[in-house]
Amino acid sequence: MRRASALAPRGFLSWAVVLVIGAVFAVPIIAMIEFTLRDPAGGHSLVHWGALFNPANTAEFGQIWIGVGNSAQLALVTVAIVLVLLAPTMVLVHLRFPRLRRVLEFLCLLPISIPAIVLVVGFAPIYLVIGRAIGTGIWPLGFAYGITVLPYAYRAIQANLGGIEARVLAEAARSLGASSRQILTRVLLPNLRQGLLSASLISLAVVLGEYTIASLLNRQNLQTALVVVNKQDPYLSIILTLLTLLFGFLLLALIDGVSGGRRSRRTKGRS
Amino acid sequence: MTHALPADAPAPKTPTSSRAGRSRSSGARLGAIFGIVPFTAYLLLFLAIPTVISLFSGLFDGHGRFTPANLTALWDPTVLGAFWASIWLSAVTAAIGVLVGFLLCYALLGFRPGGVVRTIVDAASSMLAQFGGVMLAFAVIATIGLQGFITLWLKGAFHLDLFASGPWLYGMPGLVIAYVYFQVPLMVITFLPALTALRAEWMEATLTLGGTRGVFWRRVGVPLLAPSLLASFLLLFANAFSAYATAAALASQGAPIVPLQIRTALTSETMLGRQGMAGVLALGMIIVMAIVMTTYALVSRKAARWQA
Amino acid sequence: MISSHPSQDPRTTGSNMLVRERGDGSPVAFSAVQKFFGTKQVLRDFEMQIEPGEFVSLLGPSGCGKTTALRVLAGLEEPSSGFVSIGGVEVTGVPTNRRDLGMVFQAYSLFPHLDSLHNVMFGLQMRKVSKRQATDRAREALDLVGLSETADRYPAQLSGGQQQRVALARALVTQPKVLLLDEPLSALDAKVRVQLREEIRRLQLRLGITTIFVTHDQEEALAVSDRVAVMAGGRIEQIGTPEDLYTRPSSSTVAAFVGLSSVLPAQILDDRADVLGFSLPVLGRAANGPARVRVRPENIRLVAEGGVPAVVETSVYLGALRRTRVRTAEGLRLSVQHRADERLDYGDPVRFAIDPVAVSVEPVAGTPEPR
Numbered sequence: 031m032r033r034a035s036a037l038a039p040r041g042f043l044s045w046a047v048v049l050v051i052g053a054v055f056a057v058p059i060i061a062m063i064e065f066t067l068r069d070p071a072g073g074h075s076l077v078h079w080g081a082l083f084n085p086a087n088t089a090e091f092g093q094i095w096i097g098v099g100n101s102a103q104l105a106l107v108t109v110a111i112v113l114v115l116l117a118p119t120m121v122l123v124h125l126r127f128p129r130l131r132r133v134l135e136f137l138c139l140l141p142i143s144i145p146a147i148v149l150v151v152g153f154a155p156i157y158l159v160i161g162r163a164i165g166t167g168i169w170p171l172g173f174a175y176g177i178t179v180l181p182y183a184y185r186a187i188q189a190n191l192g193g194i195e196a197r198v199l200a201e202a203a204r205s206l207g208a209s210s211r212q213i214l215t216r217v218l219l220p221n222l223r224q225g226l227l228s229a230s231l232i233s234l235a236v237v238l239g240e241y242t243i244a245s246l247l248n249r250q251n252l253q254t255a256l257v258v259v260n261k262q263d264p265y266l267s268i269i270l271t272l273l274t275l276l277f278g279f280l281l282l283a284l285i286d287g288v289s290g291g292r293r294s295r296r297t298k299g300r301s
Numbered sequence: 302m303t304h305a306l307p308a309d310a311p312a313p314k315t316p317t318s319s320r321a322g323r324s325r326s327s328g329a330r331l332g333a334i335f336g337i338v339p340f341t342a343y344l345l346l347f348l349a350i351p352t353v354i355s356l357f358s359g360l361f362d363g364h365g366r367f368t369p370a371n372l373t374a375l376w377d378p379t380v381l382g383a384f385w386a387s388i389w390l391s392a393v394t395a396a397i398g399v400l401v402g403f404l405l406c407y408a409l410l411g412f413r414p415g416g417v418v419r420t421i422v423d424a425a426s427s428m429l430a431q432f433g434g435v436m437l438a439f440a441v442i443a444t445i446g447l448q449g450f451i452t453l454w455l456k457g458a459f460h461l462d463l464f465a466s467g468p469w470l471y472g473m474p475g476l477v478i479a480y481v482y483f484q485v486p487l488m489v490i491t492f493l494p495a496l497t498a499l500r501a502e503w504m505e506a507t508l509t510l511g512g513t514r515g516v517f518w519r520r521v522g523v524p525l526l527a528p529s530l531l532a533s534f535l536l537l538f539a540n541a542f543s544a545y546a547t548a549a550a551l552a553s554q555g556a557p558i559v560p561l562q563i564r565t566a567l568t569s570e571t572m573l574g575r576q577g578m579a580g581v582l583a584l585g586m587i588i589v590m591a592i593v594m595t596t597y598a599l600v601s602r603k604a605a606r607w608q609a
Numbered sequence: 610m611i612s613s614h615p616s617q618d619p620r621t622t623g624s625n626m627l628v629r630e631r632g633d634g635s636p637v638a639f640s641a642v643q644k645f646f647g648t649k650q651v652l653r654d655f656e657m658q659i660e661p662g663e664f665v666s667l668l669g670p671s672g673c674g675k676t677t678a679l680r681v682l683a684g685l686e687e688p689s690s691g692f693v694s695i696g697g698v699e700v701t702g703v704p705t706n707r708r709d710l711g712m713v714f715q716a717y718s719l720f721p722h723l724d725s726l727h728n729v730m731f732g733l734q735m736r737k738v739s740k741r742q743a744t745d746r747a748r749e750a751l752d753l754v755g756l757s758e759t760a761d762r763y764p765a766q767l768s769g770g771q772q773q774r775v776a777l778a779r780a781l782v783t784q785p786k787v788l789l790l791d792e793p794l795s796a797l798d799a800k801v802r803v804q805l806r807e808e809i810r811r812l813q814l815r816l817g818i819t820t821i822f823v824t825h826d827q828e829e830a831l832a833v834s835d836r837v838a839v840m841a842g843g844r845i846e847q848i849g850t851p852e853d854l855y856t857r858p859s860s861s862t863v864a865a866f867v868g869l870s871s872v873l874p875a876q877i878l879d880d881r882a883d884v885l886g887f888s889l890p891v892l893g894r895a896a897n898g899p900a901r902v903r904v905r906p907e908n909i910r911l912v913a914e915g916g917v918p919a920v921v922e923t924s925v926y927l928g929a930l931r932r933t934r935v936r937t938a939e940g941l942r943l944s945v946q947h948r949a950d951e952r953l954d955y956g957d958p959v960r961f962a963i964d965p966v967a968v969s970v971e972p973v974a975g976t977p978e979p980r
Contacts, residue, residue: 038410046408058482059440064443111343122333145542145545145586145590148587151583275428278428500718502715505718509712510779511783606765
C-alpha cells in the first residue's frame with residue numbers, strides 16, 4: 031500500500047490528465063463566480079452579493095424563502111420515509127425473509143430505470159386526488175421524493191447492512207438473551223448508524239436538487255424558485271446556485287467522510 | 302384512498318411479538334409479516350400505481366375505454382424525431398462520458414487511495430453527478446451563454462463570436478455540452494471501482510511470465526474491463542435519456558427531446574386530440590429504458606463475475 | 610477435491626518435457642542490495658548466494674524485507690543500490706519480462722477471464738511457442754500438479770489450493786531459471802498448506818529448479834528448505850540448514866523466531882549458564898552476569914524425583930507426544946515435551962529437569978536477575 035497501483039500511468043501523465051479535466055470542470059464554477067461579480071457600471075465588484083442583504087429585494091427573496099422552506103419540509107418527509115419505512119423493512123427482510131431480499135432490491139433499485147419525467151405522468155392523477163382530499167400542501171410531495179431517493183438510500187443502508195453480518199449479530203444478541211426489540215435498538219441500529227446517516231444525507235441532497243416533479247406538478251421548491259428568480263434577476267439566481275452548490279458539496283463531503291471513516295476502520299481491523 | 306396512506310399506519314417494527322426470544326412462534330412470524338406491510342403499501346401507492354398509470358394512461362381515452370389510437374402517435378414524425386434526438390443525445394454524451402471518465406479513472410490509479418487527489422475527485426464527482434438540473438443549466442449559461450465568461454473572453458481576446466452560427470447553446474449542441482458535465486462524474490463513480498478491482502498481481506504475473514505492460518492491457522486488462530465499460534456506457538445512456546431538468550431550464554423554447562415533449566403534452570393536456578399523448582411518450586421512454594436497463598443488468602452481472 | 614488424491618507423487622509420463630535431471634538450475638546472487646521506500650530502508654546490505662537447484666527460504670516477520678528481496682530479484686522493484694544476478698549474469702536493470710522467471714504470488718494472481726489451461730499457456734504464448742505445442746505443454750504442466758481434470762475451469766471455480774497449483778504450473782511450464790514463491794501458501798487452510806508445500810518441494814527436487822520461497826511460517830520454512838535465511842530489519846540474521854538454525858541459532862532473534870522455546874532467567878559464568886540450578890553449555894560466547902536463555906521443550910524432561918517442582922497449567926495432546934505448560938513456585942512458566950501416554954491434568958504436581966544441551970543467551974540490559 032505504500033505505492034500507487036502498479037497499473038498506474040506515469041506520475042506526470044496522471045497529473046496532466048487530472049489537472050486538464052479538473053480545469054474543464056472548474057471553468058463553469060469560475061464563470062459563475064465571475065458572473066456574480068460583474069458590476070452593472072462596468073468592471074467587477076461585490077454589488078450583486080451586496081444585494082443579498084438589501085431589503086428592497088424582498089419580492090424575490092420571498093420566492094426563495096418559500097422554496098427553501100418547502101424543500102426543507104420535503105427533505106424532512108423524505109428522510110422520515112427512509113428511516114421509518116425503508117430502513118426497518120430492510121432489516122426485517124434481511125433477518126427474517128432472506129428470500130425476499132432480491133425482490134426488495136429489485137423494487138428499491140427500480141426507480142433508477144423510471145425517469146422522473148415518466149413518474150410525473152403517473153403522479154399527476156394521484157396528486158390530483160391528494161390535492162382534492164387534503165389540500166395542495168407541499169409535504170405530500172415527499173412521498174414522491176421518497177420513491178426517487180429509494181435507490182440511493184437503499185444502497186447506502188445495504189452497504190452497511192451487508193458489512194455488519196446483521197444475522198450473526200442478531201443471533202449472538204439473541205443467545206445472550208436479548209429480545210427482538212433489544213436486538214434492533216441495542217445492537218443493529220447502533221451498527222447501522224453510518225448507513226442510516228449517509229442514506230439521510232444523500233436523500234437530502236437529492237431532494238434539494240429536485241426540479242422535475244415539483245415544477246410539473248406545480249409545486250414550489252428551491253429549484254423552481256431558482257428558475258423563477260433567474261428570470262427576474264439572473265445574478266441573484268447564480269449567487270444562490272453557488273451557495274446551494276457549496277452546501278451540497280459540504281453535504282456530500284460529509285457523506286464521504288461518514289462512509290469513508292467506516293471503510294478505513296474496517297480495513298484497519300483486518301490488518 | 303388517502304386513509305390508507307402509510308403515514309397513518311403504525312411505524313413498522315421488527316417482530317416485537319417474539320419479545321421473549323425463546324421461539325419463533327407463529328405469532329412472531331405474523332408480527333414480522335405485519336412489519337413489512339407499511340413499506341409494501343407505500344411502494345404500491347407511490348411506485349406501482351404511478352408506473353402503471355404512466356404505462357397505460359396513453360392507451361385509454363377520456364372515458365376509460367381502451368384505445369390504441371394514441372399509440373399511432375408514436376409514429377408521428379415529430380415524435381419519432383424526438384426519440385431519435387433523445388437517443389442520439391444520450392449515446393453521444395454517454396460515449397464522451399465513458400471516454401473522458403475512463404481517462405480520469407486511469408489517471409486516478411496513479412494516486413494513493415484515500416489520498417488528497419482521490420478524495421477531492423471522489424467528492425466532486427459524487428456532487429456533480431448529483432447536482433445536474435437547473436443549476437447546471439445556469440452554470441452553462443454563465444460560461445458560454447450570450448453574456449458568458451468564455452463567450453466574452455473569446456470575443457475580447459480573439460474577436461471570436463461563439464454564436465455566429467445562431468443560438469446553438471439552447472439546442473442540441475448546448476445539451477451535449479451541459480450533459481457531459483454530469484456524465485463524466487457518473488462515469489468516475491461507476492467505473493472507478495471496477496478499475497481498482499484490477500489487481501496489481503495480474504500485471505506482475507504478466508511481467509514474470511514474459512509479457513510487457515502493453516501485453517497486460519491488451520490480453521488481460523481490456524478483456525476484464527470490457528463488460529464494465531459497456532455497463533457504464535449503458536448506465537450513462539439511461540442517465541442522459543431520463544434527464545429532464547437541465548434541458549428544461551436550458552432549452553426553454555422548442556422541444557427537441559422526448560422529456561420536453563412530455564412537458565409540452567402535460568402542460569397542454571386540454572388540447573383536443575392530444576389526450577394521453579404524455580402517456581404514450583412515457584410508455585415509449587419506459588420501453589427504451591427497459592431495454593437499456595435490462596441489458597445493463599445482464600452486462601454488469603457478467604462484469605461482476607470475476608470481481609470478488 | 611484435493612483430499613481425494615492426497616499427497617501423491619506428481620504424475621509424470623516418460624515424455625514429460627518438464628521433468629529433467631536434477632542439477633541444471635541457475636545460481637542466484639544478491640550483492641550489497643539496498644532498498645529504500647522513501648526514507649524507510651527495507652533492505653540493508655542484503656547479501657545472498659544461492660546454489661543451482663537449491664531451495665532457499667526467506668523467513669521473517671512481516672515488514673522484515675523478505676518480499677522486497679524477492680521482488681528485487683524479480684525486477685518488480687528496482688534496488689536503490691547493489692545488484693542481483695541470475696545464472697551468473699547480472700540482471701539489475703533488465704526488465705522483469707526478460708529475466709526468465711517463474712513466480713507464484715500470495716493469492717489471486719490467476720487471470721480471472723482465462724481457464725486453467727489458458728492461464729498456464731500464457732507464458733508460453735509470450736515466448737511465441739506454437740499453439741499446439743503450448744497446449745500440450747500446458748496440459749503436461751497441469752498433469753504435473755495433479756489438475757489435468759480442471760483444464761477448462763475458471764479461477765473462480767477452483768478452490769484456493771487448486772488455484773495455487775495452477776499458478777505453480779503456470780510458473781513452471783516455461784522452464785524458468787528461477788522459481789520465486791511469494792508466500793504462496795499463506796491464504797490456504799492448514800491441511801492444504803502442508804500437502805501443497807510437500808508437493809512443491811517434491812516438484813522442485815524433481816525439476817532441479819533453483820527456488821526462493823518467502824514465508825513467515827518457520828515450520829514451513831524448516832520443512833521444505835535446503836537452507837533458510839532468517840531476516841530481521843532488512844538484513845539476514847542467519848542463513849543455514851534447518852538443523853543449524855534450530856540447534857545453533859546465532860542470535861536470540863533467530864532462536865525466538867525458529868521453533869518453540871521457554872525464556873528463563875540465568876546466571877552466566879565462564880560460558881556456562883546456571884538455570885534453576887542446572888548448568889547448561891552456552892551457544893557462542895556470553896558475558897558473565899545475569900541473562901535470559903531459551904530452552905527448547907524437548908530439552909526439558911519430567912522426572913520422578915529431584916529436579917524442580919512445578920504445577921501443570923495446560924497439557925496439549927499432539928498425537929505422538931504431549932506438550933505441557935508448567936509453572937514453578939516462583940511463577941516461571943515453561944513448556945515441557947514428553948510422552949503422550951503420560952497424561953497430566955490441570956493442577957497436577959510435577960518435577961522437571963533440564964538437559965545439558967547448548968542454549969542461546971540474550972543479555973538482560975543492566976538489571977539484576979529477576980526474582
